[in-house]
């Protein structure tokens with residue numbers, strides 16, 4: 001069974017997706033990690049996001065391993081050719097390149113199969129185009145929404161928990177805004193709810209409330 005959860009950055013996909021996968025004993029596939037892997041490797045090799053031909057060659061020659069264990073088992077969350085890049089993958093310094101690379105149709109196309117392969121069997125799959133492109137036949141599709149200000153506040157709490165970060169709220173809001181716009185306005189696989197997705201407005205709801213709402217809408221199996 002495949003459960004798709006799409007939505008913008010900070011809408012609660014990861015937190016809820018992990019809880020749902022845990023509760024059901026499913027794998028958790030965070031597809032953003034594939035785009036992050038390509039970005040980290042491009043930066044390491046000094047390939048610019050405009051150099052699409054070099055990026056295509058690079059993707060063909062790199063191995064991306066994404067952990068699908070929902071609750072922090074030992075071992076890296078993300079590795080490239082056996083190198084653990086979990087930390088670099090979430091470095092805010094990669095944000096601009098990440099956005100540009102995620103807009104390239106050629107790269108998106110190359111990442112479709114690896115994403116599908118990583119979610120074989122029972123899985124909760126998180127992303128932007130899971131219900132529309134990666135798993136249009138998903139058993140259940142959710143699309144999470146939350147206003148930008150609330151998503152910034154969540155990111156702030158995450159960063160504070162992770163040991164603090166000097167980024168101001170205004171800067172984070174700008175960054176989230178820029179990322180939303182890039183995700184929504186790209187020609188290929190834009191961030192959009194599938195017509196058969198259940199819209200989950202997470203604004204003002206506790207984690208528990210959103211989790212219960214999602215669990216209540218799952219097909220019985």
Ligand code: DC
Pocket residue numbers: 009031032033035036098099102126127128129130179183
């Ligand atoms: O979910 P995330 O923040 O880790 O995603 C990183 C970037 O990858 C983000 O800019 C959107 C893009 N992305 C995408 O375009 N399609 C997906 N299925 C997942 C992520």
